Amino acid sequence: MKDSRFSRSEFLALSSLLAGSTLFPSKAEAAPDGGVAPVRPARGAVVPTPGTDGGVAGPVSAPASQAEYEQLRRGCTASLVAGSTAEDGAEYVRIGEWMQRQHLSSDVYGNGDFVQAFEKRIADLLGFEDACFMPTGTMAQLIALRIYADAGGPRTVGLHPSSHHVLHEDDSYAVLHQLRAVFLGPWTRPVLAEDVAQARDALGSVSVELPVRWLGGQLQTWEQLAALKRTCRERKVKLHMDGARLWESQPFYGRSYADICKGFDSVYVSFYKRVGAIGGAMLVGGRDFIRESRVWRHRHGGNLYQLAPQVASSAMRLDAALAAIPGLVKRAKALTALLAADPRVTVLPQPVQTNMFHVFLRGSPAAYSRQRDRIAREDRVWVAGGFGQTRVPGVVSTELQVGEGLGRISDADAARAFLRLLEAA
Structure with a gap:
């Protein structure tokens, strides 16, 4: 800090x-x-x-x-x-029964038709080329920021003062990946285009939470969000979305998830928040980006021998959760x-x-x-x-x-x- x-x-x-x-x-x-x-x-x-x-x-x-x-x-x-x-184990019983009804087999280190089909489904839903299932959102976001930093730009990341990276990860972005935070805007509102334009240091990437939890779920207006995307693009700053609660943002914007995500270089979504799964997250982005993300998942120790239980818990709940x-x-x-x-x-x-x-x-x-x-x-x-x-x-x-x-x-x-x-x- x-x-x-x-x-x-x-x-x-x-x-x-x-x-x-x-x-x-x-x-x-x-x-x-x-x-x-x-x-x-x-x-x-x-x-x-x-x-x-x-x-x-x-x-x-x-x-x-x-x-x-x-x-x-x-x-x-x-x-x-x-x-x-x-x-009391009821969720785990439901996961097993659901997989049996769907005639699904497990994966080996994420390799399996079921896991990969779910990754493709989320990539399509959010409008990206590819996706990688992650055990945790913290891992997913650190991987995204590390990839952007290693691409040759500044090792700085623009963050809202209440960002999850700042408050809830024990400074892992700095300790594990040697990234430096540049705080954007005041605590009292979401990050705006002007905050990026007026940043005191050159930015390699920006991570924006939609919506901002510690502001009671506040969001940028559609016009403000478009301006933020445009400013990052013009300044060649990679724009990542902390979409832990993205699912709940769709009614406010009245647009598809793909339209909301368009203009972001990568997005993370959670499956235990709102969806109610036992855990898990998804990182979505371009094909080359996701290929590199899989390597970093392995480096982070997140390439679990079997991901299917978490994926099944997510997949069996997703439709009902989004509809609600x-x-x-x-x-x-x-x-x-x-x-x-x-x-x-x-x-x-x-x-x-x-x-x-x-x-x-x-x-x-x-x-x-x-x-x-x-x-x-x-x-x-x-x-x-x-x-x-x-x-x-x-x-x-x-x-x-x-x-x-x-x-x-x-x-x-x-x-x-x-x-x-x-x-x-």
Whole structure:
């Protein structure tokens, strides 16, 4: 993080100041380096710790262990946060049964008709020549950036301050591949063409997240995205997409995935996010690029003896997952409208652009965690994974995602359950 104004730990503490929101009187009072404090999702949630700040009507005891926490969460019939696939081996049974019904055989180090057919399907869907299945998105993206750096240009990569490369990979781009980050734009908005044009150093590549998670799923407008692509092309800067949540972006743009990806040199998509697979990712690009990516997958130790289980988990879920997205985004818009109607609640962004968003509340993380557990026991609705303290004293944030876990509960009932959190304020 030598080029950053903040250390990595300070980045992790950043939160958006939401200029012009109900929490703040004017844009002029917002700090220029805002952001969103990373909030632990349910999958990696921290066991709530009882505090002394009160705020909860009546005594409510927090779960005494991680196991009790998980039991409480799984006992809910509806959830406003992203969840993992079914536990206790049920997912693995379904994978095996699905492969048997499809009469599929496994692969050997990724070589097999089934794996290669799925790679071609995703390449076609995103409008690229070829694709390579990867065990993780981190591996996929590091490989893309390394290939671009080795092509002879500057070993610099333009990144948003909240990029996954920056916050969640222990500086692997620098330690493993000797790349140097150049931070583009402020924390408070996605990367734009002007950020590339005005970069303080020559850029070899740019990695752009669509949508930006720590901005509540914000996206560039179609015109802004086109300008970003054009600027990178004119400056001969390779443009890579961190498409971990690309699937959820399609309703906002109203265009095909291939049209959205056109102009990017490479794209990574995730299969455990939104699709709900047990893991896995895909890196897509030109034929020569993917040929070299396979070599780097081997060098990274990612050329697993059998990739078929991860691929099958992805393939058997993909169609239903993509078909559900427009409805989930529609529900997210309705739900956020209900939440934002309460003046004690601030939603980012507003209007919501995907099926995910951030909510800001006044109070303390401990008090809200205890109230969340009380709601789970009484209403059987899991209303939040965790609460992060923002840089604004007395304001916390949480990340919500509308998914199948919301079930058949109405939007009004979901909003009512979430607003019960305010009893802890």
